[in-house]
Structures are given as C-alpha cells and as structure tokens.
Amino acid sequence: MTTTTALGCQYRPQHHYTADRNWLNDPNGLVYANGTYHLFYQHNPSGTVWGNMSWGHATSADLLHWDEQPVAIACDEQEAIFSGSAVLDADNTSGFGTAENPPLVAIYTSAYSPASPLSGRQAQSLAYSTDDGATWTKHAGNPVADRGSADFRDPKVFWYDGGAGSYWVMVAVEATDREVVLYKSADLKAWEYLSTFGPANATGGVWECPDLFELPVDGAAGNTKWVLVVNLSPGGIAGGSGGQYFLGTFDGVAFVSDTTVTEGLQQDDSRMAEYGWLDWGRDYYAAVSFSNAPDGRRLMIGWMNNWQYGADTPTSGWRSALSLVREVTLATRGGRVVLVQGAVDPFENGGAATYSEAGRSLPAGTRWLPAEASGDVLRIDAEFEPGAAGKVGLLLRAGDTERTVLAYDSGTGVLSLDRTASGNTVFHESFASVERVAVPLEAGRLRLRIFLDRCSVEVFAQDGLTAITDQVFAAESSARVGLFADRDGARLVSLDIVAGA
Ligand code: FRU
Numbered sequence: 001m002t003t004t005t006a007l008g009c010q011y012r013p014q015h016h017y018t019a020d021r022n023w024l025n026d027p028n029g030l031v032y033a034n035g036t037y038h039l040f041y042q043h044n045p046s047g048t049v050w051g052n053m054s055w056g057h058a059t060s061a062d063l064l065h066w067d068e069q070p071v072a073i074a075c076d077e078q079e080a081i082f083s084g085s086a087v088l089d090a091d092n093t094s095g096f097g098t099a100e101n102p103p104l105v106a107i108y109t110s111a112y113s114p115a116s117p118l119s120g121r122q123a124q125s126l127a128y129s130t131d132d133g134a135t136w137t138k139h140a141g142n143p144v145a146d147r148g149s150a151d152f153r154d155p156k157v158f159w160y161d162g163g164a165g166s167y168w169v170m171v172a173v174e175a176t177d178r179e180v181v182l183y184k185s186a187d188l189k190a191w192e193y194l195s196t197f198g199p200a201n202a203t204g205g206v207w208e209c210p211d212l213f214e215l216p217v218d219g220a221a222g223n224t225k226w227v228l229v230v231n232l233s234p235g236g237i238a239g240g241s242g243g244q245y246f247l248g249t250f251d252g253v254a255f256v257s258d259t260t261v262t263e264g265l266q267q268d269d270s271r272m273a274e275y276g277w278l279d280w281g282r283d284y285y286a287a288v289s290f291s292n293a294p295d296g297r298r299l300m301i302g303w304m305n306n307w308q309y310g311a312d313t314p315t316s317g318w319r320s321a322l323s324l325v326r327e328v329t330l331a332t333r334g335g336r337v338v339l340v341q342g343a344v345d346p347f348e349n350g351g352a353a354t355y356s357e358a359g360r361s362l363p364a365g366t367r368w369l370p371a372e373a374s375g376d377v378l379r380i381d382a383e384f385e386p387g388a389a390g391k392v393g394l395l396l397r398a399g400d401t402e403r404t405v406l407a408y409d410s411g412t413g414v415l416s417l418d419r420t421a422s423g424n425t426v427f428h429e430s431f432a433s434v435e436r437v438a439v440p441l442e443a444g445r446l447r448l449r450i451f452l453d454r455c456s457v458e459v460f461a462q463d464g465l466t467a468i469t470d471q472v473f474a475a476e477s478s479a480r481v482g483l484f485a486d487r488d489g490a491r492l493v494s495l496d497i498v499a500g501a
Pocket of ligand 1: 025026042053082083084109153154208209286
C-alpha cells in the first residue's frame, strides 16, 4: 500500500499497513486532525523483532492509502515508548500550543530502563506537536501519571462532556491485576483518579490497550451505550492474544458493565463464548479507536498478529501488518445489543477484475472457480443457503497442497476458519489452528464478506455481526477459490468477487 521498495515482497500486503522495514505491533495515537488521519504504532526502528520501542508514524487522507513518516517518538537510554493515544487539544488546555494553533498531544507509556531513576516502572507521559505531527517534543514534567507500578500502561484519552462536567478522561490498565483504571484531567498534565473496573469476563492473561467510547444503539442518538474494549494476552477466545468488549454505562466517573458474565480472577473457561469478542480469530489484537474521527464515526485498527508467534512469522525485512480499518456500531441483533463491524473497503472504487454468479444450486462436492475469480488479493461477497447440506463453504488461497477452509456447519451452527493446511505453518508450534464461532443463520442464510491479502484472511459474517481474522502464509501461486458442499440441497444465493485494486 505504502511500500515503494521491493524489500521482502513475499507476503507483503497490498491493503494492510506494514512498516516499510522492521517490526511493528500495536496501533497507537490514532487521531484525525486537519484533514489527515494519523496512525502511530509500536515500532522497532532497527530490528524485525520487538525491541527499542518507539512510535512509528504514517498518515492518510482516506484510511486506505498510508504514507510512512519518520519515527515520531523515539526511545532513548531512559525509556521505551510503549502504547498510548493522541488527541487534538482543540482548546489548548495543555498550553503546549496556542489558541490559533492547537497542539496534538500524545499520551504514551514510559517504560523506564535501568538507566532511569524510575527503573522498572511504567507511567504515563506526554509529547506534543505543533506542526501537524511532523515533530514531537516530550513534556518537561513527565511522567504525568505514576502509581509506582511496573504494569500501569496503554493510556487512551478522550474528551468527556456529560452530566458530570467536561474534562479529559484516561483509561489505562494495571495489566497484571486485570484492571482498567480511570483518571480525569483539565489540562492533560494533572490527573486525578476516578475509578477501577475489573477483573471481569476473560482474565486468562494480562489486560492491555483499553478503550472507552459511547455509541448510539441502532443509530438512535437518544439511546446510547458505552463500549469498554479490553485486549488481553494470552487468554483470547481463539488462543493467545485477543480483544474483548463490555457494554454498559459511564457517568463520567465509573464504567458499569451490563455484560459481565463472570467476575474476579476466577475465569470460567466454559463461559468464554458468552463474552463479547471483537474478533474470533487469532490475529486481531491491541485494537483501539481513532480520536476525533469525522461524523462521529468510531474507527478501529488492530495489530494483525498474536504474541504467541508474532516474532516468528516468516517475513523478511519487515514483520507484522495492521488490520484494515473497521467502523464499529451497536445494533440489536437476535434480541441483544452487539458490536457490529465493517471494514473500510479497499475495493470501494472498483478493483482490477470482477466475477459474479447469480443464485444457483450448490451440489455436493467442490467446484473450482475460473481464473478470473482467483487471486491472493480479493474481496469476496458470498451468500449461502445451506438447506439440506451439512457443511458449505469456501476454499481460499488454494494450491495443490495448500488451502484455507472457511466452512459453515448447519448442524452445529458453527462457522470455522481452518488454516492448518494454509501454507507455511511450521514456523511456530501454535500457529496451525482452527477458529470456531457460533453464527446463527438469518432467514436460512449466511452472508460472508471476506478480504484476502497476501498474508491474511479477514471474514465478516452476517453483515459484521462476527469477525474472524487470521494470518496465512500461502505460496503466491496458491490463489484458487473453490466452493463446496458436503451434501446436495444447498444454494449459493449470490457470489461477487473483486480482485486486485
Ligand atoms: C500490547 C503491549 C502493550 C505495550 C506494548 C509494548 O501488545 O504489550 O501493553 O504498551 O505492547 O510494545
């Protein structure tokens, strides 16, 4: 997408952000200002594994095409720059800019090195920019929030304007306690403790990268809920890193969850599927949302990787991509309010080639689609009516021996994404996997939107009710798409494929 060099072109995504060189993990500081979307990210400027954590930077006008910028905030001998957020301080509450030229302010975690007097601690610090994010200055009074803790990190800051007043709110974590801690501030520099949420629901790993925002339910402005996002690793629904969410209320002081199933650290694994999950795959982590996005849109990005094997993925010169940007909304589906997600579509302005089929029966067996419906960069929209068939689905990134299998089992109502034979899976023992999620048919039908890129599959089922994101490392030549059913009686209602872009 942004990449101009040929460095490590095998697996290099076309539509997903990667650093031109070297390691990337969490998206950081997502903020819109003056017509530009800023994406910062955890970055090792000098290696392809985690280390030297600094904020890399990229900018975009459309959330699809990103231009890599110089490293924004670099680590030094005293501190690594861990995850955090950024805001446009429009009223210059911090005093870092002027009324005419309000600053961008980054709130990041200082992870102090042995060379620092605060060695071993994690605390929250500020850096600001008065030139549209081109250069950043660390605040002289750092850190601005310090609990003397070794695991206080990942601050997400937003402007609260409600019954309790108007002020900045920070949500951060006490990671190993599985707690989200909330603070408030008038000027981003002095922070006052508000409340603590958790542990609750999934607690099988450390809690990281929280987010808190309000959304209308079914688009009705008068009926809103607050969404608390809590990433955790390990202990995600598919194994390793994952993101859960809670729905509830926030009164300016405390978040109260309506969706807590289990409380405390006594996680009941048999209830994992009842929790709210952002994604049921293995590769959507540290997801957080943009600040100040136009039109009240809530746009999120996740790290398309997993701490279980993130350092071992078989790319060269660069490592790890971010997910497509996802717009999230709240909707009532099946009598419950749930988070619904849709990717900002890289194919929206048409792709290189289009293939369509109208409704037809899907007899037992596998039918390979013609060459024009093949590719390693595709958007596939498919609607199935499983009918009397037990299993229906698609074979993706298929070659002679490789394939990724997206299957729906109408007996169990489970959608699965199987990457056990997807290509190179041997680089880590925990990579080969099958993700499973219950997805109810709607009027007997299953609608799928699938984005394939050179090393990933993102699936959105039932118009964004459920998402599954997995990396796959298939040979470039493994590009066929097939349809299958295990018994007669299924119907393919529609199929539309756009290739390239
Ligand atoms: C999440 C995380 C954060 C931390 C950052 C360090 O992936 O562990 O908690 O700030 O990565 O790179």
